Amino acid sequence: MAMCDKGAKFPNLKVTSHHKHYWNDAEGQADYLAVTEDDLTFNPPAMPFGNCKLKTTSGGYLPCTYAPAGKWTKTYEKVKVMGKSTVTELSELMCATGGKITILKHGQQSEAGKSHINNASSDEMQIYNPIVDYDKFKEEINGEDLFEVE
Structure with a gap:
């Protein structure tokens, strides 16, 4: 689950970079695919973060028009999935509109x-x-x- 510091909703990440490497699930459920630096899609894909605080009108905030500005940064370089670094709770993804997206819940439990x-x-x-x-x-x-x- 992700969050944008300028948004109001918390979408789940959708892994599109691979369909092979699973974490935390012996049955290989899709909810547990390893997220990599190339995974930039959210569920729901339309307005994933709700209304955007950076887009205002006299009537309030306008809907989010999510536009990733590059790949995830601050990824975990020591673990690669198909040659790509993995996303952790420290990772960040900048939005071209101006928001910063981070991981809210990562699904890994200690x-x-x-x-x-x-x-x-x-x-x-x-x-x-x-x-x-x-x-x-x-x-x-x-x-x-x-x-x-x-």
């Missing part, structure tokens, strides 16, 4: 696993959350069965 819990300092965690006995929490997480099955 979650803490057992290794994060085991590597965390119990003393530090006690400071952040004094209600929880962190050593006891580690023991519960590392136990063989978290749920009793009969």
